[in-house]
Amino acid sequence: MHASVHGAIGVLVNQTVFSITKDIGVSYVVGNSINVPLHIVLDLIGENNYGGKKAMIMAEVFCFILSMYCIYNDHNSLLLFSGWFFSNLPDIIDKKMYFSILFPDRFKYTYYFHWRNQAKINLTNTQTYLLAVIFSLLIFTL
Ligand SMILES: [Zn+2]
Numbered sequence: 826m827h828a829s830v831h832g833a834i835g836v837l838v839n840q841t842v843f844s845i846t847k848d849i850g851v852s853y854v855v856g857n858s859i860n861v862p863l864h865i866v867l868d869l870i871g872e873n874n875y876g877g878k879k880a881m882i883m884a885e886v887f888c889f890i891l892s893m894y895c896i897y898n899d900h901n902s903l904l905l906f907s908g909w910f911f912s913n914l915p916d917i918i919d920k921k922m923y924f925s926i927l928f929p930d931r932f933k934y935t936y937y938f939h940w941r942n943q944a945k946i947n948l949t950n951t952q953t954y955l956l957a958v959i960f961s962l963l964i965f966t967l
Contacts, residue, residue, distance in 0.1 A: 826867045827881070827953070828913050831887035834867065834894065835860045835912025836905045843901060852904055857911040857964050864915045864938070871944025873953040878926070884954070888961045894924040905967070915939065920944035930942070 839856035846852060875881040896905045910917075913939030917923070924932040948956070 826870055826887075827872050827885055827957060828916060829885055829892065829957045830872075830960045831864055831867060831912045832889075832892055832909040835908035835910070836889070836892070836906075836964055836967070838863065838912070839904050839908030840901070843904060847956050849901070849904060852901075853907060856908055860908060860912040861914055864912055865943070867957065868915075868939065868943045869945045870930050871947040872956075873948050873950045875953060876950050883928075884957060888957050892964055895967065899967055949963065 829887065835856075838859050839852055842856040842859075843852040846855070875884045877926065892909060893906075896902055899905055919935050919937055919939050920926060921932040921935075925934045
């Protein structure tokens with residue numbers, strides 16, 4: 826999955842744990858302990874590239890700005906941001922802060938968390954766009 830969907834799910838996980846426990850410390854520990862392994866599971870769903878690298882970067886940057894706007898305006902901003910961060914951590918490490926996507930020659934991918942091609946379900950471009958939009962909008966409901 827792309828960063829937008831991983832991030833939105835991480836935000837939702839932390840918000841859900843906080844809604845249940847009402848304890849900020851527990852929410853950080855439990856939520857983010859779920860978020861890292863959940864990334865590996867969600868990578869079983871293989872995204873499409875939105876129709877090209879440029880389109881992918883534009884769509885993902887747009888979703889990132891949207892997510893950060895919602896996170897910033899929540900009273901638990903730091904908890905939600907940590908959800909976004911930890912749910913994307915395996916990609917942030919293996920894709921060298923996403924520089925491997927932008928400059929694949931200079932920043933080689935590592936496979937600490939992506940040791941094989943994990944995708945079992947492959948999405949079309951339309952499904953990839955729909956998921957990004959749906960999950961980015963879900964953060965607005967918080
Ligand atoms: Zn990944």
